[in-house]
Amino acid sequence: MKRIHHMIPCLLLGVMLLAGKADLYSQMAIDVEHNSWHPITKMRDSGKLKKGIPDGEWKGWYANGSQRYLRTYSHDKYERLRQEVKKHPRFIFIPLAIEAKNDRRKLDLATNANYSIASAPFEKCLHDGLYINYSEDGMMLDSGYYKYGLREGHWEEWNSTEQTRLSGAYRHGRKTGSWTATDKTGKTRSILQYNRKGELVHQKFYE
Structure with missing residues (x-):
């Protein structure tokens, strides 16, 4: 009987340690640095994924090595936006959430990965911050800032x-x-x- 009582704390400790490792592996699985390459080891795109949603600055390059794009995303604001859409209209203040109450397609478009990057390594995203596109010869095509998924403030757009x-x-x-x-x-x-x-x-x- 005494032997069983002594074994119980050890079993509990083992379970706690395993749970801790599971949490660590889970965290590693959902918060990752994403990198992909063109043939001959040239970088294609690079950025951070937080729970499957891009977060922070992402950059992409053409096969010739010149920069293709710069994006800035926010995982936290993406989650905040999703929660705000569920609220009563009088308690919604984010412009995109207000528009989504009248037309859900606007929210779906703004958070769709293909709207942001062709063949993106994620399904959903939210632009929040600096946004730039470049041509393959290095010319800036457009640049400006997003706020909660919508363009805001000064922008430059080049019509080639x-x-x-x-x-x-x-x-x-x-x-x-x-x-x-x-x-x-x-x-x-x-x-x-x-x-x-x-x-x-x-x-x-x-x-």
């Missing part, structure tokens, strides 16, 4: 077909105020005016 660069501001994912289109020499080609709904209301062209 028309050889013009657009610059202006976003508010809650919609273009707002004055946007200026300049050619590759820096000369102003047009000024576009948007209202608070993101609708183009006026455009002036220059020779």
Whole structure:
């Protein structure tokens, strides 16, 4: 009988140690550094996954080694957004969550991995921070910031077909105020005016 009583604490300790290891392995499995490569050991993309959701800065490269993109994600804000969507409308304050109450497709699009990166190594994400795309020859295609999944503040967008660069501001994912289109020499080609709904209301062209 005494031998059994002595064995019980040892068994409990063993279970606790095994549980601790299980938690450690679980943590290692869900919080990982992701890296992938092009052939001949050139890096293709790199970033951190937290519970399967990208978190922090991610970078991607073309096969020639030049940078392809920079993304900034937030796992915590992704979870906060998901929880806020479930609340009563009067207690929702995140713009994307407000829009999702009226049209769930907007939330699904904004958090879809394919909207962010083609063939992404994750299914869901939330942009929050600096966002940049580059062409294969190193030219910046667009750059700006996201906040809770929507474009916010100053942005630059390059239209390579028309050889013009657009610059202006976003508010809650919609273009707002004055946007200026300049050619590759820096000369102003047009000024576009948007209202608070993101609708183009006026455009002036220059020779």
